[in-house]
Amino acid sequence: MVTGLSVVMLGATGAVGNHVARTLAKMPEVEGLTLLGRRPVKGIQGDHIAQGLVDVLDPTSYEPFLHGHTAAICTLGVGEPSKISREEFVKIDKLSVLAFASSCRDAGVSHFELLGSVGANARSRSFYLRTKGELEEGLKELGFGRLSLVRPSLIITPENRYGVLQALTLVIWPRLQPLLFGRLRKYRGIAVDRLGRAMAVNLREPGENLEILHWDGIEKLARKTT
Numbered sequence: 737m738v739t740g741l742s743v744v745m746l747g748a749t750g751a752v753g754n755h756v757a758r759t760l761a762k763m764p765e766v767e768g769l770t771l772l773g774r775r776p777v778k779g780i781q782g783d784h785i786a787q788g789l790v791d792v793l794d795p796t797s798y799e800p801f802l803h804g805h806t807a808a809i810c811t812l813g814v815g816e817p818s819k820i821s822r823e824e825f826v827k828i829d830k831l832s833v834l835a836f837a838s839s840c841r842d843a844g845v846s847h848f849e850l851l852g853s854v855g856a857n858a859r860s861r862s863f864y865l866r867t868k869g870e871l872e873e874g875l876k877e878l879g880f881g882r883l884s885l886v887r888p889s890l891i892i893t894p895e896n897r898y899g900v901l902q903a904l905t906l907v908i909w910p911r912l913q914p915l916l917f918g919r920l921r922k923y924r925g926i927a928v929d930r931l932g933r934a935m936a937v938n939l940r941e942p943g944e945n946l947e948i949l950h951w952d953g954i955e956k957l958a959r960k961t962t
Contacts (some may be wrong), residue, residue, distance in 0.1 A: 738940045742768035742847070744837050746792060747811035750778045751893055752851055753934020756809060761785060763962050765940045770805065772798050793800055793827070795835045802843035807939050810836055811851040817864055825864075830871045837875055846881035847943075849935060854889040854922055854950060876946065885948045886935055890925035922950035932959040937962060 747753040748771045751889070760766050765813045771777050777787060790798040791908055792812060802808075805903050811832050817825050835849055855862070857868035872885055894912075916924045934957035938949070941957070951955070 738942070739765050741766045741939055742805045742842065743807045743809060743939060744770040744772065744805040745809045746772050747778060747813070749773050749775060750811055750813070751928050752932050755929045756811060756935045757861040759809050759933050759936035759962060763936065763940065768805070770801050772801060776781065779807045789957035793832050795839045799839050802840055802845065805843070807843050807847040807849065808840040808845045809849045822863060826867055830867050834874045837878055841878050841880060843865060847884070847939065848875065848880045849884040850875060850886065851935065851940060852885050853888045854887045858889060866873060881945065882943055884938055884943060886954065887948060887950050888928055888931055889923045889951065890924050891931060892925045893929050919922060921952060923954045926951060926954055930955070
């Protein structure tokens with residue numbers, strides 16, 4: 737088990753990121769936690785917690801906050817990619833994440849963890865999955881001592897955040913879960929709080945130089961105590 741963790745995080749105001757941050761704030765292994773974003777994260781306080789208001793598209797705004805951390809987590813991403821242009825999606829979900837990761841590496845961060853997507857593949861015909869795959873390939877090239885790529889499928893939230901389509905999905909998907917077995921298990925949906933917990937807990941667990949976590953791996957981590 738890894739102790740003496742100092743974590744810097746980008747994306748803690750999002751649904752998953754908020755659960756990650758709340759779990760990290762309570763973990764005894766985490767001696768320091770820095771949350772970076774466009775707005776403050778409410779309800780997370782402690783003597784070992786710092787927050788920085790930054791421009792996520794401008795590395796110079798957050799680089800002063802990075803030094804002294806052992807691990808970094810990025811849960812930054814566009815909630816509804818269909819609502820913005822492809823260029824804007826690439827800028828936020830790929831280029832800004834790569835810039836953050838590069839700055840973290842230069843600041844001495846050894847473990848980087850990304851909230852990605854099941855099916856991410858740089859050669860995918862899907863623009864969304866291809867962009868996610870290109871991001872992962874870029875992260876691999878940065879040479880972190882440990883790189884954790886977390887690839888959930890449907891993220892189940894208590895509330896409907898994105899309209900009619902999500903409302904239907906949240907009703908139908910749980911009924912499909914029993915049909916997803918074998919190679920299809922990775923497409924099972926996961927509750928947002930369990931996903932956030934798993935990403936936080938993973939920082940203290942020993943891991944490989946490169947690890948890709950799908951549903952089974954995520955659930956295994958979510959069951960561990962903090």
